[in-house]
Amino acid sequence: MWLGRVRIPRRLQELQGSIRSKVPLLEQELNRPPTTDEIADYLGATPEEITEARAARGCFSVLSLDRPADGDSLDLVGTLPAAADQDLEQFETLDELTPLLADLDDRCRRILHLRFVEAKSQTQIGQVIGCSQMQVSRLLRATLDRLRAQLGVTAIAA
Known part of the structure; x- marks a missing residue:
């Protein structure tokens, strides 16, 4: 069985860390959730990079293959395709x-x-x-x- 991995580019990994640590400070300054453009300006990135980093969020957490998937009787490994993609x-x-x-x-x-x-x-x-x-x-x-x-x-x- 092929268990591939998704490799997130380092710049997005670093941007995710910045979003996680610095955006709460920006929220406090603005007294509201910031827009994507405001976050991009604050972190010195483009709005597209912010969107990409947010889309890749959660790619670093590992789930057990024995854990049931979404309450189904199948475990996570049972939901994976049998052949390589x-x-x-x-x-x-x-x-x-x-x-x-x-x-x-x-x-x-x-x-x-x-x-x-x-x-x-x-x-x-x-x-x-x-x-x-x-x-x-x-x-x-x-x-x-x-x-x-x-x-x-x-x-x-x-």
Whole structure:
């Protein structure tokens, strides 16, 4: 069974802490609950960041998998899907890959795009960028090895 985790970006974690500790002070100053814009101004953030941090609230609390879910007879683990959510896993991987891909040179990004977005063969890629299939293979291997190392992936499935 796959029990994935949701990783909240550090900036949102820190913002949640600021909201929790500083917004009560703002409420006292205003003598009313502050608006999202007022909280954003007070904390030096954007209203969108405040909304994101609030939406992620509660993501740090852990529930027992043996605890009944919402009064049902099923426990929490019984409500989880049996198979991994491929879309969520791909989204998490893409989220982690985005800054790493931005650090690649244009040629490596182009090769990855041709191979994995346009599904071109190494020979076709070589024709597009003007090199041999063997050079494409080496560049692709080196780029993928570098990305795996940066992601902390030690082994891949065959």
